[in-house]
Amino acid sequence: MALRLPFHLYYGPSAVVLVGLWMAGWWWLYRRIGSVWPFVVAHSAYNLMLATAPLPDGIRALAVLVAVGLLAYGLVSLLRWRTTLRDQAS
Structure with missing residues (x-):
């Protein structure tokens, strides 16, 4: 905090x-x-893309790819956790 x-x-x-x-x-x-790092880095990449002076297209595209990729990784981690819970309950 x-x-x-x-x-x-x-x-x-x-x-x-x-x-x-x-x-x-x-x-x-x-x-x-x-882990929360995928979400933290995705949020940081997103903020970099929006809050900075105009970025070159290549860097902006990289920031978007990093944000989307890490967000996907975090969501997959959540799904794996949920699947593990379901399997343990069975």
Whole structure:
């Protein structure tokens, strides 16, 4: 929370609540699949694509590919976790 909060202070006082909720979600996700880095890097690549000065097309395309690829990896991890739970319940 200490790392995420300074980057979101532009939300004002509600940043504390927002970041707290996100950290609870990340904690839950980490406890389930053991990693949140795919989502963190995908979010960072997406922000790089939107928040910077106009990027050359090649770098913008790379940022999109990285974001989509890591998001897909994270979603596959969630599906594998869910499948593991279902198999353990059987």
